[in-house]
Amino acid sequence: MTLTSITEPYDAAPAVNLEAQERARRARRLAWIVPSLTMMAALALWEWWVRAYDVPHYLVPAPSRIWATLMTDGPSLMVSAWFTVKLTLMALALAVVGGVALGAVFAMSRTLEMSLFPFAVILQVTPVIAIAPLILIYVDSTFAALLICAWIVAFFPILSGTVVGLRSADHNLSDLFTLYGASRWQRLRFLLAPSALPFFMAALKVAGGLALIGAVVAEFVAGTTGRNTGLASRIIESSFRNEIPRMFAALVLVSLLGIAIFLATSALSRLVLGRWHESEIRREV
């Protein structure tokens, strides 16, 4: 028996609206230009204020002086920056691995969740700055100790995002998988993981920032014990020596690192959710 198509096919997508495209392009450009302009204006105001009122550079250095410091101290600051980058990214990666693995275990078993969740909460609510000195004492390698500190901070959002995400699959879709006799693996791969993705991406954005904060805080603690590590320990060291411009220069690098992490996680989120999830879909106006 041959089957005729039971309905006339739907019409093709609406014609491309060139004017709307142009408008969208302009809006995208504006989204870059406006914040850049305000940022430049703020820097100019700062520069003017320092010069006009003769603010001494050991109190507040002008942007131009910070820039000059960045240039002269660049090579040595870069070594420290690389340390912090390495520390932050490794902490974030380990937080993703650990958070997702433990989140999957929690989502599978309420009993395990109930027994292990208190530990996760304790780790989360105890300020890392209070645990860091102990960890630095117990762990021989400074890098490993700092890594543990940064990991503790970044781990929790990933864990809770994964657990909530894995539990948030649509109930009817879940029934559908039951109806078709999906295996545990198929359910995880084709239903639970994609359902969890928006929650995971939101958690990753938070964890990215927290990993940096954890790394910096841990470095501070290590810095006060005289261990030379990344950017944060350079800030401490410069403050001991009263080298305020270098403090600012290191601070700028920390901020840039934070911004880079934010942009990277946001871009990743747009990449994986952009075609289907409400949070990343640009609505046409």
Place this chain on the structure above:
Amino acid sequence: MAGPLIRMDRVRKQFGAGTLAVSDLTLSIDEGEFVSFLGPSGCGKSTALRMIAGLLPVTAGTIAIRPGAEEAEHDLGFVFQEPTLMPWTSVAQNVYLPLRMAGVSRAEAEPRVRAALADVGLSRFAEAYPRELSGGMKMRVSIARAMVTRPRILLMDEPFAALDEMTRMKLNNDVLRLWAERGLTVIFVTHSVFESVYLSSRVLVMAARPGRVVADLPLSAPWPRDDAYRNAARYVTDCRAVSEVLKRTLHDADIDH
């Protein structure tokens, strides 16, 4: 033919210790029938459907489905009230899902997915994402997904309740055509008298608290039914007759809720 295709024997469903959703439901459905469960909300019609699908365990009683030939990956197709599509993947991938669960390779499934989409008039939307489709189109994808395993039985749980009138009429015709061409057995849950009379060969009127079948009305209006049938005197009298039964049912029951 060896007896009915689906037989429910004193089926009972109680949720927890509380609501008795379905009480002593006994009925049999023959192969090729188009049966509607018609009733007000809360009468247990969706619950009954879910039990037939095996999505809900019965509290007591039995449900037997006569085993069929082994040609289908899955004997039951289910269409939910919502399109229930995976928003993160394309229309074609959504339709492929039941075959993927059954271990059919991508290459083997590809022509069948394409055919299933052609059957519902969505050939050109295989690569679209669900959010790019209208409500009616999403429902068509849902129907294509249910049909891709070549089921004998199609279960539909108020599938068109959320659609506009014109789309609903069109999809009603589509379902009737699939039913006729494929020799399907359809169980269709609805709260619309008009829809049930238009589609069914038999309407089971259900009442709430506890959920039970109060009337079993065969509809013998000839096939094929099309839009002309909606204006036929026969359709009007059948609708009136079914409405009367439904009204009496509501009247008998305590409806001050």
